[in-house]
Amino acid sequence: MAIEYTGLSEINGPLVAIEGVLGASYEEIVEINVDNKETKLGRIITINDDKAVVQVFGGTENMSLTNTKTRLTGHPLEFGLSPDILGRTFNGIGKPIDGLGPIEANLYRDVNGKPLNPVMREYPRNYIRTGISAIDGLTTLIRGQKLPIFSGNGLPHDELAAQIVKQASLGDNTDEKFAVVFAAMGVKHDVADFFKRTFEESNVSDHVCMFLNLANDPVVERLITPKVALTAAEYLAFEKGMHILVILTDMTSFAEAMREVSSSKGEIPSRKGYPGYLYSEFATIYERAGIVKGKPGSVTQIPILTMPNDDITHPIPDLTGYITEGQIVLDRNLHSQNIYPPINVLPSLSRLMKDGIGEGYTREDHQDVANQLFSAYAKVGEARSLASVIGEDELSPTDKMYLTFGKAFEEEFVGQGDMENRSIIDTLDTGWRLLHLLPRNELDRINTKILDKYYPET
DSSP states (O other): OOOEEESOSEEETTEEEEOSOOSOOTTEEEEEEETTTEEEEEEEEEEETTEEEEEETTOSTTOOSSSEEEEEEEEEOEEEEOGGGTTOEEETTSOBOSSSOOOOOSEEEETTOOOOOGGGEEOOOSBOBOSOHHHHTTSOOBTTOBOOEEEOTTSSHHHHHHHHHHHOBSOSSOOOOEEEEEEEEEEOHHHHHHHHHHHHHTTOGGGEEEEEEETTSOHHHHTTHHHHHHHHHHIIIIITOOEEEEEEEOHHHHHHHHHHHHHHTTOOBOGGGOBTTHHHHHHHHHTTOBEETTOSOEEEEEEEEEOGGGOTTSHHHHHHHHHSSEEEEEOHHHHHTTOSSOEEEEEEEETTGGGSOSTTTSOTTHHHHHHHHHHHHHHHHHHHHHHHHHOGGGSOHHHHHHHHHHHHIIIIIIOOOTTOOOOHHHHHHHHHHHHTTSOGGGOTTSOHHHHHHHSOOO
């Protein structure tokens, strides 16, 4: 028989304290009845002797020290799973908000997940096509990878996320099942409506499972949203054999929520006021991507974060970079030139790219083309710096060619329409067309046989 505790000993923001608690466990879910009118959920985050601190989902409005009754459920927060979660929209803690009724769950899973034994991991191979040349061609997303997007306030990361959801696929000539799990944390109502409307208008909603934590939703729900989303992704991938792409936006909102709750708990702050366990919290989320031996599916992650003041050394992008396998960096200067998506390819990289491209995956020339485009665009920066000192007219003919290449590269390869879905062949052919703006002797990063095939002497 469950024990019910009457009253609270303390209320501090989203946190409440209960005394005289017996048999409680960390992360356990509690039900809090307020004035016999409404029931709220909370989770135990601290236990000290017979005192438990509870994080309340839904906020502590209307709660006082004397008008509550609390009951321990004996289990952590669980999410009901079924193939029917595809095409549905949930709130930050996994309750349906699309008006289609509850999910008839086949099983329930702890949203905190279980650590994946590294020995059971399989090395990521093959790629996921996004239809965006700067990603597919130069920072290729590999199945089972975690590849974050580093953005800034005012940059079009929401539009880019929506375009990836619309266009992402496993490529042509495959019968493997693919779906997207999309989780938004702390987004405004207009942004949430933009995502919902975009997915519906492009007819991709049936293979998207969406979790929305709005800006006016309780802050503590933001800490749960990515965990619920990843629980859904793991079920679809490892139980149903699907390849799942998880998009998490915005991890900065998640970190800000963590800082706020940590401050409420009276914890000693670390860098920039964030708690010292920010790294481990990020790791528990990001490391839930991968491929498991013997299982047909995969979980691939694209976390999106906005860098405060565009500072890539800020703790949020800094710690994210330690854990993930590369990054895609959006650039404010390119955005000011009306180039979309404004991806700065030089600081962007995909550490697993080399293992999922080339013959048998994309095309034999992919790695060489990527290497040469990176090299040539780096020289564009040098030519532009020189031109700013001595003037463009004084540049050598080769440097002028690089300036022409750089402008064309930004406008035709990086830049593309938000409705433009390029195949990997289109991307590579565009790369070759741009490389033809340079003399053959400048193409020193390409194998001679491939150069003879795609850039003949004649």
